[in-house]
Amino acid sequence: MSSQAINYLDFDQTQQQTGLRMVVVKGLPSPWGEAAKGILHIKQLEWSACYHDPRSREMSAWTGSRSAPVAIYNNEAPAESLLDILLLAERLAPQPALLPQDPAQRELAISLCQDLCGEMGLGWTRRLDGVQKGLNGKSLSEGGYPEPIAQYLAQKYGYEAERGPDYSKLTINLLKSLSTRLKDQQANGQPFYIGDSITAVDIYSAAFMAYFKPLPAEQCPMHEPMRAVFEALDEETKAALDSILLEHRDYIYNHYLALPLSL
Numbered sequence: 001m002s003s004q005a006i007n008y009l010d011f012d013q014t015q016q017q018t019g020l021r022m023v024v025v026k027g028l029p030s031p032w033g034e035a036a037k038g039i040l041h042i043k044q045l046e047w048s049a050c051y052h053d054p055r056s057r058e059m060s061a062w063t064g065s066r067s068a069p070v071a072i073y074n075n076e077a078p079a080e081s082l083l084d085i086l087l088l089a090e091r092l093a094p095q096p097a098l099l100p101q102d103p104a105q106r107e108l109a110i111s112l113c114q115d116l117c118g119e120m121g122l123g124w125t126r127r128l129d130g131v132q133k134g135l136n137g138k139s140l141s142e143g144g145y146p147e148p149i150a151q152y153l154a155q156k157y158g159y160e161a162e163r164g165p166d167y168s169k170l171t172i173n174l175l176k177s178l179s180t181r182l183k184d185q186q187a188n189g190q191p192f193y194i195g196d197s198i199t200a201v202d203i204y205s206a207a208f209m210a211y212f213k214p215l216p217a218e219q220c221p222m223h224e225p226m227r228a229v230f231e232a233l234d235e236e237t238k239a240a241l242d243s244i245l246l247e248h249r250d251y252i253y254n255h256y257l258a259l260p261l262s263l
Contacts, residue, residue: 014050179242
């Protein structure tokens with residue numbers, strides 16, 4: 001779908017605005033941020049954006065977080081997690097619904113969302129795997145983060161050296177589980193993770209593929225050195241990245257989300 005113009009403001013303007021505002025990462029297809037943007041795009045909600053400044057104590061105090069995305073509606077408490085941002089969007093624009101109404105299907109959707117974007121979900125373990133490799137001498141081409149980045153992310157994401165080898169296994173298992181789900185759905189003639197319509201799971205999955213293979217430069221104009229970091233895969237992870245996951249990403253972006261990305 002064509003790109004939706006995002007109204008970027010400076011921090012002072014953002015604080016003074018009412019309505020829906022969201023702090024987002026600049027210059028990178030942060031999966032958490034791009035998933036949140038995707039939710040608001042499908043909901044056709046009006047919102048303003050402010051770029052995240054990790055050095056700003058005032059911003060951290062306002063959002064209650066040193067990370068992004070964080071959404072704030074009027075004077076309500078900040079919505080920091082992707083689930084909280086999703087629930088806020090569902091409340092502000094109930095249609096189109098991005099969580100199933102059926103209780104069992106809704107529980108499944110939330111569980112799959114957690115597998116993608118929650119603590120120790122796909123994005124989390126992918127980062128910790130890169131930390132583990134970087135801190136143990138693996139090169140960028142082998143999936144290891146440069147040491148300064150690895151040290152920063154280790155602290156932020158709760159890296160534990162004794163669990164180091166497990167992060168790769170967890171990432172691979174999640175990739176395999178997600179691709180199996182899509183193949184089962186495809187066998188039933190459906191391109192979505194759940195049922196016959198798009199849910200938040202589809203948005204999250206499409207966004208989190210950036211951590212393995214970002215969209216091409218004309219659709220995702222990110223810093224090229226960081227593209228190399230995102231695309232660095234060891235052989236086991238590369239084998240687990242089934243093509244159906246990238247085909248699903250392309251389908252969701254081309255039919256439902258905004259392109260090119262606004263970074």
